[in-house]
Amino acid sequence: MANAVRTENAPVVIIGAGFAGLAAARALGAAGISTVVIDRQNHHLFQPLLYQVATAGLSAADIAAPIRTILRDLPDVGVLMDEVVGIDRVARSVQLASGGHITFAQLVVASGARHAYFRNPEWAAHAPGIKTIDDAIRVRRDLLLALERAETMRAEQRETRADHLTFVVVGGGPTGVELAGAIAELTRHAAERDFPHITRNCVRVILVDSGDRLLKALPEALSAAASRALMGLGVEIRLNARVTALAAGQIMIGDARLPAAVTIWAAGVAASPAARWLGAAADGSGRVLVGPDLALPDDAEIFVVGDTAAACNADGAAVPGVATAAKQMGEHAARAIIARRQQQPAPRFRYRHQGSMATIGRSHAVADLGWLQLSGLPGWLLWCTVHLWFLAGFRNRLVVGANWLWRYLTFESSARLITQQGNDMS
Ligand SMILES: Cc1cc2nc3c(=O)[nH]c(=O)nc-3n(C[C@H](O)[C@H](O)[C@H](O)COP(=O)(O)OP(=O)(O)OC[C@H]3O[C@@H](n4cnc5c(N)ncnc54)[C@H](O)[C@@H]3O)c2cc1C
Numbered sequence: 051m052a053n054a055v056r057t058e059n060a061p062v063v064i065i066g067a068g069f070a071g072l073a074a075a076r077a078l079g080a081a082g083i084s085t086v087v088i089d090r091q092n093h094h095l096f097q098p099l100l101y102q103v104a105t106a107g108l109s110a111a112d113i114a115a116p117i118r119t120i121l122r123d124l125p126d127v128g129v130l131m132d133e134v135v136g137i138d139r140v141a142r143s144v145q146l147a148s149g150g151h152i153t154f155a156q157l158v159v160a161s162g163a164r165h166a167y168f169r170n171p172e173w174a175a176h177a178p179g180i181k182t183i184d185d186a187i188r189v190r191r192d193l194l195l196a197l198e199r200a201e202t203m204r205a206e207q208r209e210t211r212a213d214h215l216t217f218v219v220v221g222g223g224p225t226g227v228e229l230a231g232a233i234a235e236l237t238r239h240a241a242e243r244d245f246p247h248i249t250r251n252c253v254r255v256i257l258v259d260s261g262d263r264l265l266k267a268l269p270e271a272l273s274a275a276a277s278r279a280l281m282g283l284g285v286e287i288r289l290n291a292r293v294t295a296l297a298a299g300q301i302m303i304g305d306a307r308l309p310a311a312v313t314i315w316a317a318g319v320a321a322s323p324a325a326r327w328l329g330a331a332a333d334g335s336g337r338v339l340v341g342p343d344l345a346l347p348d349d350a351e352i353f354v355v356g357d358t359a360a361a362c363n364a365d366g367a368a369v370p371g372v373a374t375a376a377k378q379m380g381e382h383a384a385r386a387i388i389a390r391r392q393q394q395p396a397p398r399f400r401y402r403h404q405g406s407m408a409t410i411g412r413s414h415a416v417a418d419l420g421w422l423q424l425s426g427l428p429g430w431l432l433w434c435t436v437h438l439w440f441l442a443g444f445r446n447r448l449v450v451g452a453n454w455l456w457r458y459l460t461f462e463s464s465a466r467l468i469t470q471q472g473n474d475m476s
Contacts, residue, residue: 055142055153061086062387063144063154065134065324067094067117069373070356071160073380079124081388086152088144090133091182092116096441098373099450100180101225104189104314105232106463107412112449114183115442134161137327139349156351156390158383159324159338163357163371166320166335173296177220177313180229187469189314193217193233194468196311200252201245213309215253218301220293221317222259223266224408227276229314230257231410234283239461256286256310258293258303259317265416267370267406272416275425279410293317319371324358333360343386343396344379350396353386355379361399369401373440378402409433412457 062078064071067089078085093114102108121127133147137159143151165179180186200214217237219230238250257264257280264280264287265273277287288303295302301310325332330346331339337360341347344355355361356376361369369375378401386396407417407429415429424432434454438447453464 055140057142057153057155060142060153060155061128062156062158063088063152064158064160065089065144066160066162066322066356066358067091067120067129068097068160068162068356069376070162070358070380070383071158072117072120073377074158074160074355074384075121075127075380076124077381077384078387079121079127081384082126083388083391084126086128086130087117087121088130088132088134088146088152089117090131090147092118092131093183094120094442095183096446097181098437099441100183100186101229101232103183103186103465104180104193105229105236106190106194106466107232107236107457108450108453109465110183110187112446112453113441115446120442134327137324139328139352142351154351156387157353158380158387159328159352159354159358160356160376160380161322161324161358163319163321163335163337165315166318167315168318170296173293173315176296176298177301177315179315180225189312190465191468192312193236194466197237197241197245197248198468200311201247203247211247212252212254213299214311215248216256216309216311217254218256218258218308218310218313220258220301220313220315222257222261222264222287222289223316224406226257226259226316227264227280227408227410229316230255230285231280231283231414233314234280234285235411235461236463236466238284250284253284254286255284256288256308258288258291260290260292262289264289265406265408268408268416268418269423272418272423272425276408276410276416279414279416279425283411319357321358324354328352328354330354335360342398344383344399345386345396350390353383355383361401363401364398369399370403372406374404375401407433407436412454412461 061084064087075087096113099113136145143153145151167173219226234255237253263273291303321336325338338354344353346352357371382399405419409415415433417424417429
């Protein structure tokens with residue numbers, strides 16, 4: 051597309067301060083390139099540990115850090131808290147919910163993904179997913195309230211107590227597996243000590259997946275190890291099972307209706323509306339189709355990275371929607387922008403797979419590094435090391451590490467607080 055507007059003095063604009071956006075901002079800032087990062091939140095969120103906030107293992111502030119603090123040592127990088135509502139490719143500007151706009155010389159779109167409910171958007175009201183801190187605090191509140199209600203039931207209501215203690219997780223990928231394990235520990239081990247009327251036998255945690263095994267991205271042996279560990283925690287696994295309806299307090303799996311005090315959605319994602327903003331071609335999940343350098347095929351100054359992009363490696367394999375891929379894509383977009391500004395061709399993006407892992411409960415994980423596969427305690431120790439390494443901020447690493455050690459020794463969940471939804475960061 052022809053560049054109709056003069057943009058020589060305009061900054062690089064990055065939409066989103068997730069893994070991809072922050073990686074791009076750091077690399078551009080280090081190269082002294084004027085950059086503005088726009089995010090609707092004031093914090094960067096470490097989503098891989100969000101399930102621990104939802105299950106009362108960690109506090110929200112332990113896994114988030116202010117974007118301004120993360121970028122404060124980069125004088126050429128500015129931060130703007132606002133929501134992007136559109137992109138005008140002709141005017142080379144990003145439109146903001148506050149009513150303003152910002153002109154860009156180059157644009158990096160890194161606005162992530164959200165939940166997808168297989169063309170049933172009404173299910174969202176009954177089966178929240180976890181993507182933001184508010185989502186996680188809502189789920190934590192629902193889980194803890196279910197325990198409180200079951201505990202204080204009158205004698206004549208007690209026959210239905212098991213219905214009020216049935217928790218369903220939909221989706222057998224890493225997030226679903228991690229959630230199911232953590233809910234089982236929270237409800238069957240920790241709560242049992244503090245709720246005299248709740249025994250582990252009246253709690254049901256059900257993990258539903260439409261495929262024939264959990265963790266499809268991992269080798270079969272690790273998938274089987276994860277299933278065994280979950281069953282050891284008392285989780286019922288339903289494979290080849292499809293959710294057909296959802297309503298308050300109940301779920302239909304195939305033809306069977308089940309009571310469900312809390313249902314959590316971990317089954318699908320759709321990209322942010324970036325394809326619509328850009329008028330660009332997208333895949334079935336709404337991810338923008340990008341060229342080998344991660345720029346739009348018809349606009350070399352606009353890059354789309356992270357979960358918003360449908361990118362392919364040199365061998366044609368799709369780049370997965372994971373944090374390490376997002377980080378690598380963000381770094382690559384920055385490299386490509388720097389190359390272009392030096393009149394050099396943009397390099398091709400090459401994804402380096404660094405492994406897949408998932409944790410089950412407080413001391414078990416499965417990890418596939420390609421050359422090494424681990425499960426059980428060794429897998430968990432590797433999982434802890436990797437997650438602490440990638441977590442932003444020394445304080446967060448210290449607090450989260452101490453928390454895991456404490457939970458490993460005592461089974462205690464440190465953040466079992468019921469709070470008004472969305473009004474705190476506890
Ligand atoms: C619960 C959960 C668990 C996960 N576990 C793992 C895991 O164990 N390992 C792993 O590798 N990956 C995991 N992932 C996936 C990983 O978190 C994502 O692949 C990664 O976050 C993608 O990074 P991103 O920068 O593309 O998007 P995000 O990290 O989602 O960042 C997008 C940013 O854009 C901002 N934004 C969105 N829309 C707008 C707008 N209109 N205006 C302004 N700002 C906007 C958002 O506020 C956000 O800060 C998990 C994801 C979830 C949800």
